[in-house]
Amino acid sequence: MKSLENPIGVFDSGVGGLSVLRAMREQMPNESVIYFGDQGHVPYGPRSMEEIQKFSEGITRFLLEQNSKLIVVACNTASAAALKYLRGRFPDVPFVGMEPAVKPAAETTKTGKVGVLATPATFQGALYASVVERFGAGVELFQHTCPGLVGQIENGELDSMSTRRILEDALTPMLEKNIDTVVLGCTHYPFVIPLIQEIAGEYVRVIDPAPAVSRQVRRLLEAKGLLNEAGETGYTEFFTSGDSAAMEMLLPKLLGVGGDVQTVNWVNELEIILR
Numbered sequence: 462m463k464s465l466e467n468p469i470g471v472f473d474s475g476v477g478g479l480s481v482l483r484a485m486r487e488q489m490p491n492e493s494v495i496y497f498g499d500q501g502h503v504p505y506g507p508r509s510m511e512e513i514q515k516f517s518e519g520i521t522r523f524l525l526e527q528n529s530k531l532i533v534v535a536c537n538t539a540s541a542a543a544l545k546y547l548r549g550r551f552p553d554v555p556f557v558g559m560e561p562a563v564k565p566a567a568e569t570t571k572t573g574k575v576g577v578l579a580t581p582a583t584f585q586g587a588l589y590a591s592v593v594e595r596f597g598a599g600v601e602l603f604q605h606t607c608p609g610l611v612g613q614i615e616n617g618e619l620d621s622m623s624t625r626r627i628l629e630d631a632l633t634p635m636l637e638k639n640i641d642t643v644v645l646g647c648t649h650y651p652f653v654i655p656l657i658q659e660i661a662g663e664y665v666r667v668i669d670p671a672p673a674v675s676r677q678v679r680r681l682l683e684a685k686g687l688l689n690e691a692g693e694t695g696y697t698e699f700f701t702s703g704d705s706a707a708m709e710m711l712l713p714k715l716l717g718v719g720g721d722v723q724t725v726n727w728v729n730e731l732e733i734i735l736r
């Protein structure tokens with residue numbers, strides 16, 4: 462039986478999901494979170510649906526063993542490849558996933574031309590096709606997979622020349638087509654918004670879906686009577702299947718957690734796959 466004091470489970474292929482965690486902490490400071498970055502397998506973008514489903518299932522089992530009351534698939538690639546699969550495997554568990562924010566982009570663009578940055582697996586998934594079909598009418602979408610950008614962000618290179626070059630290769634052709642909106646279809650990408658905005662210019666709107674996803678988490682918790690609004694601030698526990706020391710070094714840069722050093726626990730990736 463889940464209780465409202467239980468934590469929320471959040472996972473991504475790596476540190477990308479921390480952009481959703483950041484929004485959740487702002488909107489629901491009383492909630493506790495168990496965060497899992499599957500850095501032993503990042504990037505997910507080039508992987509098969511079956512592999513991503515296997516990883517996502519093992520991580521979900523791990524998060525449920527930590528008494529998570531709801532699971533946030535804070536990864537567009539895993540949402541595209543595994544969200545429907547997870548809901549079938551865990552019918553009693555509430556899930557919230559990611560969806561490229563084509564709808565708000567289509568509603569606000571003035572030029573009718575919108576750029577979408579996401580991974581190959583996200584673009585290939587049925588979820589993206591459905592989003593485009595439902596909300597993309599009347600706008601011209603320009604897609605780019607930004608090869609290597611996830612790895613740059615995993616290495617903490619948020620404004621290096623090589624990161625800039627990846628973004629210029631993606632954005633320049635779109636800007637020449639007169640886009641006025643960029644949709645971030647990968648949870649890693651909000652960490653390079655300053656660089657994207659610098660390249661695109663101040664008149665191009667960059668849409669980070671994290672705040673909207675956090676509002677959806679809150680709505681679902683409220684609907685299930687699981688929203689924790691007790692006085693004290695919630696805790697966050699971090700887990701990775703990759704290099705825990707490297708993630709510990711990166712957290713202050715990504716989350717701005719001030720002085721308090723966060724410990725990252727290591728989980729053997731085989732423990733995840735074999736769950």
Ligand code: DGL
Nearest residue numbers: 474477505506537538648
């Ligand atoms: N951050 C994830 C996403 O939103 C996955 C990126 C990857 O591992 O390729 O798609």
